[in-house]
Amino acid sequence: MLKYLSKFLWLGAIVGILLLIIIFGVASGGRWLNVLNLQVVTRTAAQLGIVAIGQTLVLITGRFDLSVGSIFGVCGVVFVPLVAAFGIWPGFILALLCGGAIGLLNGTLTEKLRVPSLIATLGNLWIFRGLVFYITGGFANAIPRDLRDHYLITILGGKFAGGWNNLIFWWIIITAVMILVLNRTKFGNAAFAVGTDERSALSRGVSPATVRMAAFIICGFLAAFSGIGTVADMKTGSTTLGQSMELESIAGSVIGGTSLLGGVGSIFGAGLGALLLSFIRSGLILAGAPPYWFVSFVGVVLIGAVLFNTKMREHILKRIERSAL
């Protein structure tokens, strides 16, 4: 039974979400649970959730990607001038490719040049945040009015069924695809293998460098997609777009049961993690706390989740060992 339950890495996140729903629901006298608020909450969750999917993949292979927030930002803001210059579709594809290219850069630095991923992606965090400032000139830039009604903008950032953001729909699709990729493909198997034990994976003929390179590139694409979708939704991109998302995406992954040591992780869990963080954000707003408190909270939650997951897992493993005797 315990052995079976321990497979569900995201149980803690479910418990957390249910608790928050009850707490916020009661504390706000039911106000928090209205549709309008849930639409806002799931929209921010989707923005983060798509990024957290890529982050989870990278974490599973045993690496970190601290540059996701800046990829999100730079691809989001560059989408605007690209679209203005080349049209919607070429602009979209070019902005998306920027994400993949930064992922490739991350992968090359860590896997070919052997820079630790924390350092390489931290460097890119700052480099591309700088580029965000350069592109926006320090302000926000907006999608030209005549392009805002283009169907692609609507597909990416519009709304469906009375106010739910289309990114939520994309988030669900990408989640489903990535669950399939991780659990039912050669690449997924290789990703878990590489993150669990690089040497053993290598001895079976799996190339850790290739697998991780692919993970960084996919992560880059996803962060870019989410950033572009967010700009398509808001019609503008500002200098702070995607800021602190590296922290939030890692926290989301970890809350969902992904291990920072690699080899263990859940895409579904990352989704729950993103949702939980988004709940917390709205709860803080509800409580009237200034927005900057959110990042502090994410820090607390991240550390708490790591502690909880490792302690709980140890505990369960011990129980299993004892019951096996």
Add this chain to the structure above:
Amino acid sequence: MSNKGNDKPLVKMVDIEKRFGSVQALKGVDFEVYPGEVVGLVGDNGAGKSTLMRILTGIYHPSRGDIYFRGEKVLIDSPKKARDMGIEVVHQGFGLLDSMTVARNVFLASEPLIKVGPVKLLDMEKMNMETRKVIEHAGIRTGVEPDSIVQYLSGGQRQAVKIGRAIYFKAEVVILDEPTIALSIREKDHVGELVNDLRKHNVAVIYISHDLEEVYELADKITILDVGEKLAEYKRGEVSLEVLYDIIREGRIPPDIKQQNKKE
């Protein structure tokens, strides 16, 4: 005898040299193994046994020397290449992924796939079915299923899975690098049985161990390395276990044995 008429070496390594900076781990070693032959590779710590095998499995590249496979000169420049050629390694410390199931471990990097529209997905049904065969063939009796997480397997069961996997993939050469460290007596015996099973399947086996008794019992031929050089090589029964101990302890061949060797 046990060679079943296989009179050509399957693997022949010639004049292999390997330097790590100033350390010369191998100083021109010749090594060969025939199909259906179990070669015991012995020698003190740092003799170069693992290094020689890492060269054969594409992890290291030799500084000098050639490798022949079935009489043809080959370049083994990656572990994948070695696996594709049918060279499998069983190592005490690694080779299985703890957090993954037995089935996923058995088939890692060689997964059977089914086409679903444009995408290729793992054929889980086949993986589980075939893994059950591997488990049964490897003689694992107690409670290991294809979807068991490897973490919960005993040391002996792990080795059995690795050897079973090698047999399943029709390995032609199986390298066992200290496969019985930390195993119970019964588990050691089981590994011994599996090695004999490999020999029966006409697999060339290279068996590295510090347990000379074990090697003496299993091996058709014993190759002794000493600080990067091949000190001696004996067929089964050519020397006694005591002499073997002496040679490795002294790092040289006692004079009376040398005499014997020359006569051949």
